[in-house]
Amino acid sequence: MDGYDKHAFEPFAVTVDLAVFTIREAALHVLLVERGQEPYAGRWALPGGFLRPDESAERAARRELGEETGLTDVTGLHLEQLRTYSEPGRDPRMRVVSVAFAALLPDAPEAHGGGDAAQARWTPYEAARDLAFDHDRILADARDRIGAKLEYTGLATAFCPPEFTLGELQQVYETVWGTALDRPNFRRKVLATPGFVEAVPGAARLTGGRGKPAALYRAGPAAALHPPLLRPTTEGRPA
Amino acid sequence: MDGYDKHAFEPFAVTVDLAVFTIREAALHVLLVERGQEPYAGRWALPGGFLRPDESAERAARRELGEETGLTDVTGLHLEQLRTYSEPGRDPRMRVVSVAFAALLPDAPEAHGGGDAAQARWTPYEAARDLAFDHDRILADARDRIGAKLEYTGLATAFCPPEFTLGELQQVYETVWGTALDRPNFRRKVLATPGFVEAVPGAARLTGGRGKPAALYRAGPAAALHPPLLRPTTEGRPA
């Protein structure tokens, strides 16, 4: 305890990093920016940046997203904290503690560079490799979290527009989990889970130009799904 | 973007806060410290403190726990990040960003004050009110998270000693969820979930001085439970 003075705290830089996901052409995509400055200039990275003195991490996350990728006031942006990365040495310049967020977007508005970012681009998740800093790990953590949260929360609706068909919702699950689901059973499970979705009376929409128009639904009020929508393959799922 | 220089970052103080839970006399208890200094001198609070320049938040959490409550090198301490609280104004002195942790302990070793803490005490969860800073909210968030994670992870074993009986494990669920569970069915579910617990061959222990000695189990390797152990009351569970 040797005379450590609790008021002589050390200053840290605090940043936010965002793993922003969307679904495009039935594939999970993540939003990356090309860094304009050192360190890691020219490398791809998650969007993010320094916290300003009078804003919360959540506000900083939305601001940086707008500045670096042009995605401002995105309707239906779901933003949630992932965790905070604080290992010494994760930024070569100085001591940086980063609050990481996972974000989900309905459809994929085009992104363009700005601020510290030379350019911004939607990238298929599998192609997002060798990112700057420890962003490979943050991205992998975010992806795991999303997959798991589809099971027991209504998170999947955050990938859908405000009004969506059950077919679109099912595609979200199939894309993120990488498994096919039985359509009749999926439909029943979703409708049997109170608060997951609510019907938009009388509304319908054609999906692929062909076929019967599908009824439309909105995201319901439930945060947690009871019962949950479990992944198939009860035995030995991927760690 | 008015000439904002990304290198002119503002310094923040970074702290950790810990919501440490254990089960005593079939009731959930949380570890509180009485603050020795301003602000909030004399008020009860979660243990925690400032991050040092060269340690991660996880290391700081363990260090502060030892300094403030005397709990050092606790075997079986489960420590996991809850989230980071970064709203401006949450500390009256200065801009403080706090990484909050939820921690679980098997049995309850006695705690004593130290460092900045005048005293430390295990408190029944219901009696932990009017804490310093925003610790009421952090504590409530941690409690919610623990309850939810019992369903789909093997977290409950972190409340048990290294070797435990299924009766003890069941008590954990009953205490945290506040519901009674059917013993035969609980037993079957736990044993049917691969990787949740593993039998200690030949070992047995008497539980209440009377009755048949119970077989002993260890925590298994599974992080996530499949299938999960869902709370009763399929309909309308507490938000």
Next chain:
DNA sequence: CCAAAAGTGTTTTATGTACACCCATGT
């Protein structure tokens, strides 16, 4: 012999799975 705690078995009910089938629309 009784009380207390662990462990097993069984019946009933609910839930999940697989798949057949009908409906509405565009080409």
Next chain:
DNA sequence: ACATGGGTGTACATAAAACACTTTTGG
């Protein structure tokens, strides 16, 4: 007419809930 996607019905298998019952210990 037929391809395409939406929606319903149903039989079967599986799992969960409720509860009776046996086992092993201490008093």
